[in-house]
Amino acid sequence: MSRQRAEDFWKPTGFLAAASRLPKHEPNEGLKQFPIHARVWRHGAFIVLNPAAALHNKPQGRCRAVPQACFVALAVKEFNLTDFHSLGLSGDLLTAVSENGYETPTPIQQKAIPLILEGKDLMGLAQTGTGKTAAFGLPLIDQLVADGTHPRARGTRALVLAPTRELVNQIAKNLISFLKKTPLRVTSVVGGVSINGQIKRLSKGTDILVATPGRLLDLVDRGAVDLGTASYLVLDEADQMLDLGFIHALRRIAGLVADERQTLLFSATMPKQINELAQSYLKDPERVEVAPAGKTADKITQSVHFMDRKAKGDFLVDQLKAKPDGMSLVFCRTKHGAERLMRKLAQSGIAAGSIHGNKSQNQRERAIRDLKSGAINVLVATDVAARGIDIPGVSHVYNFELPEVAEAYVHRIGRTARAGAEGEAVALCAPEEIGLFRQIEKLIGIDIAVAGGDVPPMSAASKVKRGGGNRGNKPSTKKPYRKQSASGDNDNRAQSRRSRRRRTSNRQNAA
Template sequence: MTDFQSLGLSDNLLHAVAENGYDAPTPIQLKAIPLVLEGRDLMGLAQTGTGKTAAFGLPLIDRLLDEDKRAQPKGTRALILAPTRELVNQIAKSLISFLKKTPLRVTSVVGGVSINGQIKRLSKGTDILVATPGRLLDLVDRRAVDLGTATYLVLDEADQMLDLGFIHALRRISGLVKQDRQTLLFSATMPKQINELAQSYLNEPVRVEVAPAGRTADKITQYVHFMDQKAKGDFLLEQLQSKPDGMSLVFCRTKHGAERLMRKLSQSGVAAGSIHGNKSQGQRDRAIRDLREGKINVLVATDVAARGIDIPGVSHVYNFELPEVAEAYVHRIGRTARAGAEGEAVALCAPEEIGLFRQIEKLIGIDITIASGDVPPMSAATGRSKRGGNNRNGKPAGKKPFRKGAASGDNDNRANSRQQRRRRPNNRKSAA
């Protein structure tokens, strides 16, 4: 099979696919679409940027059109969950592009914006609801949406959705959706412990894997520079100033660190913006739009921008700070080299991060090219290190267990820590 016609999609949908400029299906689309059309539960694993949204979106739309039904008031026929606001909005936008000349409606709900408008839109019902878990549960609690009408459940970026920071919300949502449903999980990585957990949500699933979990895109050239933490700011500034026409994403671990770095770059003449959990939804949308339109050429972000955000033209991804969870590295650098393009991923590694760096190399299965600096010994990241490194016996420390919200790098979900809820006992507004 070499084109969409051979996959079993309807003529109306094939016309929409052609209008969107899709010439040939990607490997994940080739394997997943026929299985979804058959009604099978599916776990799809593929590198980021390979078309997972269309892999579940196209056959889902086809099945909804074939049923020829209407959504009930406050109801939805299909529910798609994603971990971040940006990914929800991107999925909804992609699906809408396939729905022209059809009666199907797509509604997206995320935190950070007025809930009243979302309640009004949901009152009429929707065929496809794309949501973050926190805001969705807010709407459920207000009886603004009935999930009992949904016969399809899709989890995008399933490894993060099944992380401990989401598991309680996911269990509740899963219990509200029809048990006689079709469930689809898609992700770029699927750690063993998350894979085992995912099985409880699927009924005799088919596993579709087009690349080893954790493998990075072939067209991404990866480099690492070893240096002290204090030297990173000036080094990054020099790198960015030498590429004034490039479009770059810079990843930090924390919201405050990302904002400080953005201000440093801006004060030095770099057109930079930032995106993290302390930004309103309008500010986050505006920063992404500014990067797309060329008003800025550097976006400093936490891992809220590491998953699913598709910004054409990103030439460089800088890991200013290495992620605590190795899988997040794969998602971060997947923001470049999209749709067949080439890109560079540059990691800045301080001595205390060598443990994290070794975990990344182990996950992706390659030795990252050393561009400068000397490799610090593992003893440089002893048990005193806050992240990664060696344990007290001098042996390499393994991966830290998943923490609540660890994979997101950004407290964007209502299902995060109890401590946060105690701090804001009266805050009903979801930040998801």
């Protein structure tokens, strides 16, 4: 109900007169003679009470589920409108929110939760660390409980997709913390672990399935999960899923989910492909934006040091040794480069671990636990591991190598300054990375402070080597290409055929 429509129902009735005399924070106390439910719905500066829910025997009923004539709007200007009670969530869920230490909803939660409860498709744009999981998780749980149905065997009522194992596990953990007073079940499935246990857990069905696209499709192909029963689809960190090449997987999954569904898409950046994805799978979506696309958190202090690529390792060691009590994340472009850098740090006496694609799921989880417990204070990671690392104590993020996609910079440094804390992001930029650096500045809309070194000219950007790493620029050992004549080409092809026949004959003889 809009604010104007709320005003239309504000009439001088006995109910209104009684309600207007109540204390600010107890709008339902003293109205027991009226058939009123304890829920409160906020619209602008108005508090909308729902007196029909009790009459209809719908303790979970929402304002949108009862006749308009049953609403009474009160102009209570002084009422606190910035708490979770004002967003329309059910009483049991509000208790779970309070027990988890949530007091004031973040901007993305204030804007997204009421819209999701109204059943609208949503495209949410917000920085990492702003509470996006609760923004979609709380109203999702609220609606699933209100529906009152149960999952079918091998089915799921809601599907949440995320790009990495770490993020899937983090989302599932957060959702489970809100389910204490509900009968709902959450199941997470990721790669890197045995699929047999996941098949067994899914056989009974689940209310909320949190998954990476790759492992989910493996389960679909085995007939272990039926997505046709899912009436809610959430795409979290959608831009990263596109960066990792999941676009075809997303299209296939979207085609397997029920046509009549509510779709929610969340992203920290908004590249062109995200808009195209939203237009394809969202129906008349509401757009919620709490920060411009690519904007970084306000409490992150950013700086850059310009230096030769070979000087980065020793410089980083000095930086980390100068902050022995800090908790730091260091980002590299490649998994091999990350592992080499971790070993260099360890050899220099720094307690460091690594997390990248070559690590098993158990190894990745152990590294994160070690960082949280203080067993190590530096974690070297690749971009694929940037999502889902939610460690409040991370004070510094080092971009040892700049990402080739500017949006990845936003996600990297979003691992610090979580939940309103302060953090520092330090970039190490070699001359050949100046082009990447300028793309980052253009995306985030600020000039990053130069803390050291001389700014290289843009002409140095042409020397950038894709793939980065620490391999160095070795001269090529390949012979230069020379165009052959027609006869020469035929001679070469004949020689190649003779070589293949000899190799085949040798293998057969060896067998």
